[in-house]
Structure formats: structure tokens, C-alpha cells
Amino acid sequence: MGRLLDIWRSWSVARRYALVGGIVVVVAGAAVAAYLLTKRPADVSNPTATFHKQKRVKKKPETLDWPMYGYDPARTRYLPVKGMNPPFGSSLWSFQAGKLLEFQPIVVHGTIYFMDKDAMFYALSVHGGHIEWKRKIGTLNASSPAYFNGKLYAVNLEPQQAVALDAKKKGKVLWRTPLPGRSESSPIVHNGKVIFGCESGDIFALDAQTGKIRWKVHTGGAVKGALAYDNGTLFADNYAGEVWAIDAGNGHVKWTAHTQGGGFLHGGGVYSTPAVAFGRVYLGGLDGRVYSFEEKTGALAWSHSTGAEVYSSPAVADTPHAPPMVFVGSEDKHFYALNAKSGNVVWEHYLNGIVLGSSSVVDRTVYVSVIGPNIGTFGYGVSKGNKVFYNDQGEYNPVISDGRRIYLTGTSTIRAFKPLTKSEQRRQHRRKRTKEANQKKHASKHHGGKQKKAGGHKGKSHAKGGHGAGGHHKHHSGKPKNGGK
Numbered sequence: 001m002g003r004l005l006d007i008w009r010s011w012s013v014a015r016r017y018a019l020v021g022g023i024v025v026v027v028a029g030a031a032v033a034a035y036l037l038t039k040r041p042a043d044v045s046n047p048t049a050t051f052h053k054q055k056r057v058k059k060k061p062e063t064l065d066w067p068m069y070g071y072d073p074a075r076t077r078y079l080p081v082k083g084m085n086p087p088f089g090s091s092l093w094s095f096q097a098g099k100l101l102e103f104q105p106i107v108v109h110g111t112i113y114f115m116d117k118d119a120m121f122y123a124l125s126v127h128g129g130h131i132e133w134k135r136k137i138g139t140l141n142a143s144s145p146a147y148f149n150g151k152l153y154a155v156n157l158e159p160q161q162a163v164a165l166d167a168k169k170k171g172k173v174l175w176r177t178p179l180p181g182r183s184e185s186s187p188i189v190h191n192g193k194v195i196f197g198c199e200s201g202d203i204f205a206l207d208a209q210t211g212k213i214r215w216k217v218h219t220g221g222a223v224k225g226a227l228a229y230d231n232g233t234l235f236a237d238n239y240a241g242e243v244w245a246i247d248a249g250n251g252h253v254k255w256t257a258h259t260q261g262g263g264f265l266h267g268g269g270v271y272s273t274p275a276v277a278f279g280r281v282y283l284g285g286l287d288g289r290v291y292s293f294e295e296k297t298g299a300l301a302w303s304h305s306t307g308a309e310v311y312s313s314p315a316v317a318d319t320p321h322a323p324p325m326v327f328v329g330s331e332d333k334h335f336y337a338l339n340a341k342s343g344n345v346v347w348e349h350y351l352n353g354i355v356l357g358s359s360s361v362v363d364r365t366v367y368v369s370v371i372g373p374n375i376g377t378f379g380y381g382v383s384k385g386n387k388v389f390y391n392d393q394g395e396y397n398p399v400i401s402d403g404r405r406i407y408l409t410g411t412s413t414i415r416a417f418k419p420l421t422k423s424e425q426r427r428q429h430r431r432k433r434t435k436e437a438n439q440k441k442h443a444s445k446h447h448g449g450k451q452k453k454a455g456g457h458k459g460k461s462h463a464k465g466g467h468g469a470g471g472h473h474k475h476h477s478g479k480p481k482n483g484g485k
Contacts, residue, residue, distance in 0.1 A: 040287075041260040041261065043289070043302070043303045043304060043305050043343075044260070044300050044301075044302055044303045045302050045342065045343065046299070046300065046301050046302060047342070049280075049292075049294055049299060049300075049301030049302070050279045050280075050294050050295075050296065050297075050301075051278050051279055051280065051301070051340075051341045052278050052279035053278065053318075053324065054277065054278060054318060054324075063110070063402050063403055063404050064079070064081070064401075064402050064403040065106075065107065065108045065109065065147075065402065066079070066106055066107045066108075066400045066401065066402060067106055067107075067108050067146065067147040067148070068106060068144070068146040068147070068186065068187075068188060068189070069103065069104070069106070069143070069144035069146070069186035069226055069273070070186075070226065070228070070273060070275070070313065070358075071360075071400070073188055073190065073228065073229035073230065074228055074229065074230045074275065074276040074277060075226065075228040075273050075274065075275045075276070075313065076275050076276070076277055076315065076316045076317065077275065077313070077314075077315035077316070077358060077359065077360045077361060078315060078316060078317040078360075078361040079360075079361070079362045079363070079401050079403065080317075080319070080363075081362065081363050081401070081403045082363060083363070083419060084362050084363040084365075084401060084403065084406065084419055085362075085363045085364055085365050085388065085419065086365060086379055086388045086389040086419065087388075087389075087419070087420050087425065087428070088389070088406070088417035088418060088419055088420065089417065089418055089419075089420050089424065091415040091416060091417055092129075092405065092415075092416040092417065092418055093128050093129035093415070093416050094129065094413055094414070094415045094416075095124055095129040095413060095414045095415075096412060096413050097116045097120075097122070097412045097413070097414070098116075098412055099116035099117045099118050099120070099412055100116065100117040100411060100412060101114065101116055101117075101396075101409050101410070101411070101412055101413075101414070102117060102142050102357075102395075102396050102397075103115070103141075103142060103143050103144040103186065103396065103397055104144060104360075104396075104397035104398070104399070104400050104407075104409045105124075105144065105400060105407065105409065105414065106144060106145060106146070106147055106400070107126065107400060107401075107402045107407065108147045108167075110125065110126050110127070111123050111124065111125060111126065111132060111167070112124040112125075112126060112129075112407060112414065113145050113147065113152060113167070114144065114145070114409075114414070115137075115141045115143070115144075115145065115154060116141070116412070117140065117141060117142070118136075118139060118140065118141070119136065119137050119138030119139055119140060119141040119156050119158075120134055120135075120136050120137075121134060121135045121136070121137050121145070121152075121154065121165065121171055122134045123167070123170075123171065124414070126402065126405065126407075126416065129414065129416060132170075133170035133171050134171070135165070135170070135171035135173075137154065137156065137163050137165070137171075137173065138156035138157075138158060138159055138161065138163075139156075139158045139159065140156065140157040140158035141154075141156050141157060141184075142157055142184040143155055143156075143183070143184045143185065143186040143187075143226075144186040144397075145186070145187070146186065146187045146188060146189050146194070147167065148189040148208070150166065150167055150168050151164055151165065151166060151167060151174065151208070152164070152165040152166075152167050152171070153165075153187045153189060153194045153208070154187065155179070155183035155184070155185060155186075155187060155196050156182075156183065157182040157183065157184055158182065159178075160178060160179040160180070160181055160182050160183065160198075161176050161177060161178055161179055162176070162177045162179060162183070162187070162194065162196065162204070162206060162211065163175070163176050163177075164176075164194070164208070164211060174211075175210060175211035176211065177206055177211040177212075177213075179198050179200070179204070180198065180200040180202065181198045181199035181200030181201075181202070181222070182198070182199045183196060183197065183198045183199065184224060185197035185198065185223055185224065185225060185226050185227070186226040186273070187226070188226065188227055188228075188229055188234075189208060190229055190248055191248065191249070192207065192208050192209070193205040193206065193207065193208060193214055193248075194206045194207075194208050194211075195227055195229075195234060195248070196226065196227065197223025197224070197225070197226070197227060197236055197238070198222075198223055199222040199223070199224070200222070201218055201219045201220060201221055201222055201223060201238065201240075202216055202217065202218050202219070202223070203216065203217040203218075203219065203223055203227065203234075203236055203244070203246065203251075204216055205248075205251060214251075215250060215251030216251065217244070217246055217251050217253065219236070219238050219240070219242055219244060220238065220240040220242055221238035221239035221240025221241070221242060221269065222238055222239040223236055223237075223238045223239075224238070224239065224270075224271045225237060225270065225271055225272050225273035225274070225283075225313065226273040226313075227273075227274075228273065228274040228275060228276045228281070229248060229276075230276040230295065232247065232248055232249065233245050233246065233247065233248060233254060233295075234246045234247075234248045235274045235276060235281050235295075236274070237259075237270035237272065237274060237283055238269070238270060239269035239270065239271070239286075240269065241258050241259040241261060241268035241269050241270060241285070241287075242256055242257070242258055242270075243256065243257040243258065243259070243270070243274075243281065243283070243291075243293060243298065244256055245281075245295075245298060255297060255298040256298065257293055257298035257299075257300065259285045259287060259289065259291060259303075260285075260287060260289065260300075260303060261287050268285055268286065268287040269285070269286045269287075270283055270284070270285050270286065271284075271286060271311045272284035272285070272310060272311065272312060272313045272314070272358075273313035273358070274313075275313065275314045275315065275316045275326075276295060276316075277316040277318075277324070277340070278316075278318075278324055278340055278341070279294065279295045279296070280292045280293065280294065280295055280301060280340065281293045281294075281295050282314040282316055282326050282340070283313070283314065284310030284311065284312050284313065284314060284328055284330075285309075285310055286309045286310070286311070287309075288305055288306050288307065288308055288309055288310060288330070288332075289303045289304060289305050289306070289310065290303065290304045290306065290310055290314065290326065290328050290336070290338060290343070291303050292326075292340070292343060301343075302342060302343035303343065304336075304338055304343040304345075306330035306332050306334060306336065307330065307331075307332030307334070308330050308331035308332040308354075309330070309331045310328060310329075310330050310331070311331070311355075311356045311357075312328050312329045312330070312355055312356065312357060312358045312359070313328075313358040314326045314327065314328045314358075315327040315328070315358065315359045315360055315361050315366060316340060317361040317366070317382060318340075319361070319364050319382045319383070320364070321364075321383045322346075322382050322383035323339055323340070323341070323346070324339075324340035324341065325337050325338060325339065325340055325346060325382065326338045326339075326340050326343075327359045327361065327366045327368070327382075328358075328359070329351075329355025329356075329357075329358075329359065329368050329370075330354075330355060331354045331355070331356070332354075333350060333351050333352060333353055333354055333355070333370075333372070334348050334349065334350055334351065334355075335348060335349045335351055335355060335359070335368050335378075335380075336348045337366070337380075337382070337385060346385075347384065347385035348385070349378075349380065349385060349387075351368075351370045351374055351378065352370070352372065352373055352374035353370035353371055353372025353373055353374040353375060354370070354371050354372055355368060355369070355370060355371075356371060356395075356396060357369050357395065357396030357397040357398065358396075358397050359398075360397075360398065360399045360400065360401075361382060362399060362401045362406060364381060364382050364383070365379045365380065365381060365382065365388055365389065366379070366380050366382050367379045367389070367398050367399040367406075368380075368398065369394035369395050369396060369397070369398040370394075370395075371395050371396075375392065375394075375395065376390060376391055376392040376393065376394050377389070377390070377391045377393060377394030377398040377399070377408060378390055391408060391415075393408055393409075393410030393411070393413055393415060394408060394409065394410050394411075395410065395411050396409070397409060404418070405417060405418045
């Protein structure tokens with residue numbers, strides 16, 4: 001130390017200033033570099049990005065299929081039927097699996113198919129919810145099956161496999177294909193191929209008849225979400241923050257893109273399944289953003305920041321009396337309705353619980369489930385976000401529909417609900433009005449009796465009688481309007 005002081009004293013004043021100035025410049029440069037590395041990139045808005053307004057498809061009231069996760073190959077999670085909005089009657093039936101149902105079922109030709117956490121595969125009748133058959137195919141599962149031409153296709157976390165079953169022969173296993181990693185990427189079936197991602201970073205296309213590999217694409221990170229399909233192209237994302245467009249026929253890569261990330265050491269990985277609509281690819285990122293990429297080029301059209309990770313897969317819908325919209329929840333405990341073209345917020349709700357699962361749109365109602373103090377499933381009108389439904393069941397992916405009923409998935413339950421007809425709604429309204437009138441009449445008689453009694457006991461009991469009547473009325477009016485059980 002003394003040696004350093006001697007050297008310092010031997011220097012001229014100019015030399016000392018030069019050294020101090022150099023140190024200041026180095027420290028300042030390091031600070032700026034650290035800021036630039038850790039700074040969160042700003043959201044993107046590109047108003048000139050390609051956007052195709054699609055012709056609305058109106059489906060007549062009929063029994064339809066929901067044959068895969070996300071409803072259709074584009075994974076829009078939107079069933080454009082009519083006459084399927086709340087209010088609903090009490091549940092038609094309820095099935096208790098006894099194990100976690102993280103992913104929603106599918107429904108085809110009057111049968112509901114799903115797997116629980118322990119990879120028990122179930123087939124339930126939509127008429128009563130009784131078990132048609134069940135089969136143990138693995139030990140750990142977090143995905144939905146896909147149905148095509150009488151066969152069911154599934155992947156498992158443990159063992160690491162893809163499986164095909166015969167839906168018409170009580171789930172008889174047709175083939176099993178071992179995988180190099182675990183999979184929770186709900187399969188899609190296209191042109192004789194079963195397509196899904198894997199935690200090894202691979203995307204597989206297996207022969208639907210034999211389970212043999214037709215083609216494989218390796219990416220830079222674990223592929224957790226399902227793949228979406230539109231017009232000959234598959235869209236995938238992964239935990240490296242990559243977005244891929246792949247030719248569904250031969251596996252050739254058309255383009256790749258990246259999420260923005262959250263700055264240095266803050267990754268931009270993706271768990272969400274993409275949704276494809278309006279010439280765009282929509283997805284949620286673990287950097288807390290919702291993204292819209294151009295379908296043809298992969299160019300970023302817009303990004304919208306939420307306050308926390310977005311595990312949810314977007315639902316995308318173009319409904320009457322509302323612009324095309326994207327519906328997505330976040331770990332910031334908010335549920336967002338975004339303009340599909342611009343990414344601007346149309347409406348949002350604070351739900352007092354995190355949203356990990358994905359919403360669904362049936363008719364003009366969007367459903368979302370919440371985990372936390374406010375656990376359950378909420379339904380909102382798509383155009384203005386008015387609350388039209390609540391049920392205390394639901395944690396992850398809550399609602400599917402066959403156009404006649406909705407099927408609500410809770411922690412370990414599935415329940416069926418049917419909309420009330422106009423005459424049933426009128427009868428319900430009359431019963432409600434009659435009940436309220438009787439309550440009012442009863443409260444008035446009770447209040448009058450207290451007043452009469454108070455006449456012989458001076459004035460103190462009068463106030464007590466009034467308080468009692470108010471409390472009685474409050475008790476009755478506190479019941480929920482739209483129970484749903």
C-alpha cells in the first residue's frame with residue numbers, strides 16, 4: 001500500500017486527473033452497458049403489418065365435435081354457434097375423476113375423451129356422464145388427446161411416448177412410439193400424420209397408422225405447447241423463445257422468429273400454444289408479453305406487455321358487435337381482451353388469482369379459470385366484458401362445447417350445462433320476482449310486528465326491530481344470481 005502511495009505522489013497533477021478521468025469513463029461505460037443489457041425491450045406496434053379480416057362463419061344449432069385441443073387445427077379456441085350463452089340451468093350431470101384434470105377433454109359423436117394427471121384415459125357419455133371405457137396408458141400426463149377417423153392419439157410425460165388407441169374398441173392400444181423426451185404437446189392430426197412437440201426440442205410427424213417417424217425437426221429449446229396448423233403450414237414455439245413455421249407435408253422450415261425477451265438474464269421462452277387467424281400467429285410469452293406475428297413472414301406485428309408470465313394460449317374470435325379480438329390471461333391476475341389487429345386493450349378484468357390455463361369462446365361468451373383466492377370459472381360477454389357467468393369449479397382450461405351443451409372442467413371434475421330456453425328464463429324470472437315479493441312481504445310483516453310490540457315497551461325496541469328487518473333482508477339478497485351447480 002505504501003508503495004502505491006509513493007507512486008501516486010510522484011505523479012503530476014495532470015497525470016492524476018487523467019487516471020481518475022479514465023476510471024470514471026470505464027465505470028460509466030460499464031454502467032451504460034449493464035443498463036442496455038438488462039433493459040427490458042419496449043413493446044412493438046407495426047400498424048402496417050398484414051391483417052386479413054375473415055368472413056364470419058355462423059353454425060346452426062346442432063351437435064358438433066370439439067375433436068382436439070383448441071377446437072380446430074388453427075387452435076382458435078372459438079366455437080361460433082348461436083344460442084349457447086348463459087344463463088344455464090343446474091348441471092345436467094357431474095363426473096368426479098379423483099385426480100387432477102389439467103387439460104380439458106375433447107368431445108366427438110356424443111363421447112367425451114380425456115386423460116387425468118396419472119394418464120388414465122377416459123371415455124364418458126355426454127348423456128349422463130357415465131364411463132363408457134377407461135384405460136391406463138402411462139403414469140404422468142399433461143395434455144389433451146386428438147380424435148381422427150375412429151382413432152385417438154395422445155402423448156405422455158411418463159413414459160416418454162406417443163400412443164394411438166381405437167376409440168371403437170374400448171381404447172385398445174394400436175401402437176406406441178418411444179420419444180427422446182417427455183411431451184405435453186397435445187397432438188394434431190393432418191393428412192395421415194400425428195404431429196406434436198417434445199421436451200427434447202424436437203417436433204415429430206408420425207405415421208397415423210403405424211407410429212413410425214415420417215419427418216422430424218430439431219429446434220433450440222423444449223417444445224411444450226401444441227402446434228397450430230393453417231393452409232399447409234404448422235406453427236410452433238419453444239422455451240428458447242423461438243417461433244417456427246414448418247411445411248406440414250415435408251417438415252421444411254419456412255421461417256423462424258423470436259420473442260423479445262425481458263432483457264439480459266430474463267428469458268423470452270414460450271409455453272403457450274399458438275393460435276392462427278387473420279393472417280397472424282398469436283401466442284403468450286414467459287417474458288410477460290402477448291405476441292402477434294405475420295403468418296407468411298414471421299415479422300412481428302405487435303407485442304403487448306402484461307405484468308407477469310403468460311402461460312395461457314390465446315383464444316381468437318371475430319364475433320358480432322365486436323372487433324376481432326384476442327383473449328388471454330396472465331400470472332399478473334388479469335384477463336385481457338386485445339384488439340387482434342393492433343394489440344390495444346379493448347377491456348380487461350382483475351381476477352384476484354393467477355391465470356395459467358387457456359380461455360375458450362363459445363357463441364358470444366369467453367370463459368376463463370383462475371387459481372388462487374378467487375378460484376373458479378368466469379364468463380364474460382366478448383364485446384364489453386360484462387360478467388355473465390360464474391362457477392366455483394375450474395382451474396386451468398375450463399370450457400368446451402358440442403353446440404348443445406358446455407362441458408366445464410374443474411380441478412378433478414367435469415360438469416355438463418345446458419342453456420335455459422326463453423320460456424325457462426321467463427319462468428325463472430317469475431319465480432325470482434315471486435320470491436323477492438314474498439321476502440319483502442315477510443320482512444314488512446316482521447317489521448310491523450316488532451313496531452306493535454315496541455308500543456308497550458317505550459321506544460328502544462323500535463330501533464331494534466328496524467335493524468332486525470334490515471339484517472333479515474340482507475341475508476336473503478346475498479344469494480348468488482347465477483349459481484350454475
